Amino acid sequence: MTTYRALTEAEAIAYAKELPNIFAADAQLTSREIGDGNLNLVFHITDEQSGRSLILKQALPYAKVVGESWPLTLDRARIESEALQLQASFCPELVPHVFAYEKDLALTVMEDLSDHVIMRKGLMENNRYPLFAGHIGTFMARTLFYTSDLGMNQQKKKLQVGQFINPELCKITEDLIFDDPYRDSPNNNVEAHLKDAVAAIWKDHDLHLEVAILRNTFLTRAESLLHGDLHTGSIFIKADSTKVIDPEFAYYGPMGFDIGALLANLLLNYAAQEGWSTDEAERADYRKYLLETVKEVWTVFEREFRTLWDNDVTDPMSETPAYQDWYLNRVLQETIGFAGCKMVRRIYGLSHVADIDGIEDASAREKAQRLALAIGTSLIKHHRKAASIDELIAIARDAAVSREGVVK
Numbered sequence: 060m061t062t063y064r065a066l067t068e069a070e071a072i073a074y075a076k077e078l079p080n081i082f083a084a085d086a087q088l089t090s091r092e093i094g095d096g097n098l099n100l101v102f103h104i105t106d107e108q109s110g111r112s113l114i115l116k117q118a119l120p121y122a123k124v125v126g127e128s129w130p131l132t133l134d135r136a137r138i139e140s141e142a143l144q145l146q147a148s149f150c151p152e153l154v155p156h157v158f159a160y161e162k163d164l165a166l167t168v169m170e171d172l173s174d175h176v177i178m179r180k181g182l183m184e185n186n187r188y189p190l191f192a193g194h195i196g197t198f199m200a201r202t203l204f205y206t207s208d209l210g211m212n213q214q215k216k217k218l219q220v221g222q223f224i225n226p227e228l229c230k231i232t233e234d235l236i237f238d239d240p241y242r243d244s245p246n247n248n249v250e251a252h253l254k255d256a257v258a259a260i261w262k263d264h265d266l267h268l269e270v271a272i273l274r275n276t277f278l279t280r281a282e283s284l285l286h287g288d289l290h291t292g293s294i295f296i297k298a299d300s301t302k303v304i305d306p307e308f309a310y311y312g313p314m315g316f317d318i319g320a321l322l323a324n325l326l327l328n329y330a331a332q333e334g335w336s337t338d339e340a341e342r343a344d345y346r347k348y349l350l351e352t353v354k355e356v357w358t359v360f361e362r363e364f365r366t367l368w369d370n371d372v373t374d375p376m377s378e379t380p381a382y383q384d385w386y387l388n389r390v391l392q393e394t395i396g397f398a399g400c401k402m403v404r405r406i407y408g409l410s411h412v413a414d415i416d417g418i419e420d421a422s423a424r425e426k427a428q429r430l431a432l433a434i435g436t437s438l439i440k441h442h443r444k445a446a447s448i449d450e451l452i453a454i455a456r457d458a459a460v461s462r463e464g465v466v467k
């Protein structure tokens with residue numbers, strides 16, 4: 060048995076050399092720790108001679124972003140590798156291949172995706188990805204359908220719920236998304252120029268009611284195996300390929316949480332256009348592209364999900380007329396509510412996003428932050444009334460118009 064230790068770059072090379080059938084025994088390997096996320100070490104191992112490379116991702120026993128004062132279970136590495144393998148059984152082309160998982164070191168060996176870019180970075184460079192909505196809509200439809208009571212044996216599903224019990228990582232979400240932003244918590248990270256807007260949110264009891272309802276849904280609805288943290292930093296992309304990484308927050312929860320997380324991060328980039336494009340026409344055009352992508356993601360998800368339901372449903376009662384429409388409208392409403400929560404937490408919660416924080420000009424950054432808060436809070440308040448994805452799009456567009464007086 061190997062005893063857990065956080066690997067050094069040299070130890071990562073030694074570990075990689077021992078892996079069967081990957082590198083030659085005399086390969087000259089190099090290792091670079093490239094982890095830029097909040098939690099883990101990521102080693103990029105390369106053999107210049109053969110051109111072969113791979114990734115070793117290792118969980119630390121604490122949250123890297125805070126330090127050793129925030130201990131965190133190593134079991135999240137198991138959850139991540141098992142979730143990646145389950146997702147691969149539904150859509151192998153949309154996740155990195157897992158070569159091995161080493162429990163004692165909390166370490167996953169996976170395919171190197173360095174020929175892709177992290178989507179958040181791509182969006183910050185105003186790149187466009189015409190195939191993305193089709194890929195991610197399919198990923199969400201397949202993973203959420205086939206892990207739910209609609210798409211798998213209901214007794215096996217209960218056992219699978221047990222396999223993905225993830226209380227510590229869920230608590231991070233419960234605190235950072237559904238609690239801290241709505242009160243004066245030491246976990247918040249509020250810029251001075253936003254204090255009035257944040258104070259208004261802390262006093263808004265109508266908003267708190269909607270957040271409490273969404274929080275309850277997150278806490279109690281074991282509907283599907285979620286990715287659990289599906290933001291644009293968890294997606295690797297290039298023109299013809301999309302790969303979803305980093306499902307360490309995977310657990311059985313409400314489908315709309317994954318869809319909402321994704322849409323929220325597209326909308327955060329929409330708000331961030333305040334700071335990234337100086338050219339008005341260019342900004343308007345990129346915003347148009349983002350909103351079209353939001354609509355297409357939902358449309359593909361819904362179409363694919365309905366097709367899976369029509370062809371592969373395992374539950375006879377689910378064939379009851381009108382049930383499918385009721386179900387998808389509920390998923391839509393929750394998607395919109397969770398999207399709003401995901402936007403608000405990234406503006407002044409513990410963990411922000413580079414799209415917004417990377418805006419150097421303070422007044423442009425503030426405009427982007429206020430726009431994101433306006434969109435996020437409106438989505439939360441509206442979510443239980445929604446009947447179409449067009450309502451989410453109208454909220455984003457109207458918030459930009461009312462802040463600037465012109466169509467953006």
Ligand SMILES: Nc1ncnc2c1ncn2[C@@H]1O[C@H](COP(=O)(O)OP(=O)(O)O)[C@@H](O)[C@H]1O
Pocket residue numbers: 093094095096097098099100101114116155169170171172173177292293304305307
């Ligand atoms: N399979 C991979 N191929 C190449 N780079 C990767 C891979 N997985 C992760 N990375 C790099 O490591 C970074 C952090 O990975 P991530 O899984 O998001 O870690 P964390 O769980 O700490 O957020 C990514 O932003 C990316 O740059």
Ligand SMILES: CSC[C@H]1O[C@H](OP(=O)(O)O)[C@H](O)[C@@H]1O
Pocket residue numbers: 096097098122124231232235288292293305409410
């Ligand atoms: C203390 S963890 C904060 C935050 O980090 C995770 O994101 P990432 O994928 O960037 O590591 C997750 O969103 C958590 O809420």
